[in-house]
Amino acid sequence: MAPQDNSGQTPDTDDPVVERIDVDAVNAPAQRPLYEKRRKIFPRKVSGQFRKVKWVILAATLGVYYLLPWVRWDRGPNSPDQAVLVDFPTQRFYFFFIEIWPQEIYFVTGLLILAALILFLVTSIAGRVWCGYSCPQTVWTDLFIWVERLIEGDRNARVRLNDAPWTAEKIRKRVLKHSAWLVIAVCTGGAWVFYFADAPTLAVQLLQFDAPLVSYVFIGVLTFTTYMLAGHAREQVCTYMCPWPRIQGAMLDEHSLLVTYRKWRGEPRGRHKKGESWDGRGDCVDCNSCVAVCPMGIDIRDGEQLECINCALCIDACDDIMDKVGRPRGLIAYDTVAGLETRTAGAASRPKLFRPRTIIYAVLIALVGSIMLVALMSRSDTDLTVLRDRNPLFVKLSDGGIRNGYTVKILNKQREPRVYELSLEGLAGAELSIVGLNDRTVRVDADRLRSIRIGVTAAGTGEAVSDFYLIATETKTGAVFRHATTFRRAR
Numbered sequence: 001m002a003p004q005d006n007s008g009q010t011p012d013t014d015d016p017v018v019e020r021i022d023v024d025a026v027n028a029p030a031q032r033p034l035y036e037k038r039r040k041i042f043p044r045k046v047s048g049q050f051r052k053v054k055w056v057i058l059a060a061t062l063g064v065y066y067l068l069p070w071v072r073w074d075r076g077p078n079s080p081d082q083a084v085l086v087d088f089p090t091q092r093f094y095f096f097f098i099e100i101w102p103q104e105i106y107f108v109t110g111l112l113i114l115a116a117l118i119l120f121l122v123t124s125i126a127g128r129v130w131c132g133y134s135c136p137q138t139v140w141t142d143l144f145i146w147v148e149r150l151i152e153g154d155r156n157a158r159v160r161l162n163d164a165p166w167t168a169e170k171i172r173k174r175v176l177k178h179s180a181w182l183v184i185a186v187c188t189g190g191a192w193v194f195y196f197a198d199a200p201t202l203a204v205q206l207l208q209f210d211a212p213l214v215s216y217v218f219i220g221v222l223t224f225t226t227y228m229l230a231g232h233a234r235e236q237v238c239t240y241m242c243p244w245p246r247i248q249g250a251m252l253d254e255h256s257l258l259v260t261y262r263k264w265r266g267e268p269r270g271r272h273k274k275g276e277s278w279d280g281r282g283d284c285v286d287c288n289s290c291v292a293v294c295p296m297g298i299d300i301r302d303g304e305q306l307e308c309i310n311c312a313l314c315i316d317a318c319d320d321i322m323d324k325v326g327r328p329r330g331l332i333a334y335d336t337v338a339g340l341e342t343r344t345a346g347a348a349s350r351p352k353l354f355r356p357r358t359i360i361y362a363v364l365i366a367l368v369g370s371i372m373l374v375a376l377m378s379r380s381d382t383d384l385t386v387l388r389d390r391n392p393l394f395v396k397l398s399d400g401g402i403r404n405g406y407t408v409k410i411l412n413k414q415r416e417p418r419v420y421e422l423s424l425e426g427l428a429g430a431e432l433s434i435v436g437l438n439d440r441t442v443r444v445d446a447d448r449l450r451s452i453r454i455g456v457t458a459a460g461t462g463e464a465v466s467d468f469y470l471i472a473t474e475t476k477t478g479a480v481f482r483h484a485t486t487f488r489r490a491r
Helices: 049-070 102-126 129-134 136-152 155-163 168-196 199-207 213-233 235-241 244-248 289-293 313-325 337-344 356-378
Strands: 084-087 092-095 098-100 258-261 332-335 382-388 402-412 418-425 431-434 441-444 448-458 465-474 480-488
Touching: 049 084, 049 129, 049 136, 049 168, 049 199, 049 313, 084 168, 098 102, 102 129, 102 356, 129 136, 129 244, 136 155, 136 168, 136 213, 168 199, 168 213, 199 213, 213 235, 289 313, 313 332, 332 337, 382 465, 382 480, 402 418, 402 441, 402 465, 402 480, 418 431, 441 448
Parallel strands: none
Antiparallel strands: 084 092, 092 098, 258 332, 382 402, 402 448, 418 441, 418 465, 431 448, 465 480
């Protein structure tokens, strides 16, 4: 039997080292319309350092996504023990020891800004590595392709199966594949809803068909989207649906690391026979391995392309070929536009990581991160908010005094009830009264927000607008909380 290479092709007897794979680039620049119906891509299995990195990231990200809702975190009595929970009934977000209230939504805003800046920095340094390694579309597509390869075989077997007429064996494999995809999609949707309710409780309710209707709706929607996007749309999502390929173009420069074909070294390309001289020709043996392994269906030798997600699988494939033909690795590698130009001229080049845009991004990341950290560490366990009535602005009393009305909201973030005594500061001779209460103390239950109405009465003479502070003093600890507001009088 003739020897087989890892592509599944039977090598030519004159060249037992490398066989050219019969594959065309689906997204070749010369034939790329504005839009065309999807043509199936059958990526070939590949091994190497970048493929190993992708497996590690895939396992880590999917592990975190599926398992995180089941992690427990003791917060004491009358509190949820789920480590990560978005609790809509109590309007709370829990993340291990951090508890975010609706009034603290700015922390979420800051986190989104921080994530965006980190993505900008990574893109400026290493191009679309987010797309190639960590994007949910890439991760789930990788998982679906692995399942497909497990059931239907590697590239050549899948191509033959796709082109073959419908038989019992083909139906069996297709049913098995799509069933596995649907199981993964259902698990994906189920894991998502577990972040919004106690996971063990909700799981039992789902199995007993006793869960809220909205849970089944979200599971159904995410099942459908996961199955369609990762199983059928795949590269179409990156090419047509995702805006990031267009946005990231503004963040790249000549010093950004990209997956590149070193044309100066690879050309002129051509098939190579064992024992032939390499004089007068490039290192590229035109085997098409880089095209066969690409999940986006491009030929990296055509230059930088919108569809390239920088997954680096073509690097692993090309390095394997270079090892077989006895040439140095790195014909396809991470490189910069400036580096390519320098090496083409015969000079050495090193990536320039520190440049104005990367420094600016790094400084902004440090600044935003520091602000968020300081705000998180220094935040109070009580929030005091005062809203002055606007209609009417004031009430003139029979004795000539002026009364203003206010709505006071006191948020107690502690796990025990607290009592606060209200007072005024900065408004001479003013009196404070609480609607419905005989004194100036307010009890706020544990982990609750209480809203009360107060009236402030002062002399009718004085400035039209006077600034003062409403003071809330916690009676047990003596902690003082203040909020600035204004008092209005008639002129």
